[in-house]
């Protein structure tokens with residue numbers, strides 16, 4: 528079966544040089560992600576996860592190696608891709624309503640006719656209702672809780688029906704209860720919209736709970752320590768799934784991979 532993966536990274540390396548000092552972030556990363564797959568990426572703090580995501584999103588360039596989106600080398604930011612970042616309060620525009628924030632990626636120069644503008648507004652409303660915020664269209668981000676703001680960011684990310692959704696620690700800034708709700712919401716959206724998601728997280732349980740496969744990254748300069756298929760049944764339940772022996776086994780395996788050895 529020679530299916531083309533949605534995204535393929537081959538032999539990526541990346542270093543940063545600042546004030547004469549060079550930091551090697553990515554030593555060597557090769558992986559592919561199939562359309563429809565939920566891929567988790569875990570690794571220790573500072574290992575290079577965000578750097579990897581930025582390269583995949585076309586926001587940064589690897590020093591060597593290639594990234595292909597749907598079989599074509601990427602030359603900029605692929606249009607069929609959305610990103611959700613951890614810091615919702617910095618990614619939303621405070622002067623726009625939630626509806627206008629969500630509509631933002633659909634905006635085109637003023638050449639859009641009245642009917643087309645109404646259609647994008649309708650699309651934004653639909654995305655807002657998918658994340659449970661239909662009644663908050665006219666609010667501004669600063670009038671919403673942190674979890675609600677991240678829902679707005681999620682709605683904005685899905686409004687254009689991206690083929691790939693990249694998420695960088697999207698739930699790291701909210702409390703545990705909200706985090707669980709947002710995880711479930713993301714899974715629901717993934718199923719409803721047939722999304723392909725790459726989730727970067729330092730939370731091992733979150734990666735296992737959400738993913739079809741987890742890439743475990745080594746400390747900086749990073750490489751892939753292990754690719755772990757997560758064969759837990761779906762739909763997954765916050766309590767039942769996490770209590771399964773298979774879940775615990777995956778958790779133990781990843782912890783062992785990431786625990787520093789005594790002589791390291």
Ligand SMILES: Nc1ncnc2c1ncn2[C@@H]1O[C@H](COP(=O)(O)OP(=O)(O)OP(=O)(O)O)[C@@H](O)[C@H]1O
Pocket residue numbers: 543544545550551552570571572573574575576577578579729747
């Ligand atoms: N623009 C930059 N200039 C210089 N160094 C950088 C830059 N971006 C990242 N780095 C360095 O590259 C390394 C990897 O950083 P990165 O943010 O990718 O790690 P991370 O795994 O996402 O970290 P965390 O889990 O703490 O968010 C770090 O040592 C960081 O200081």
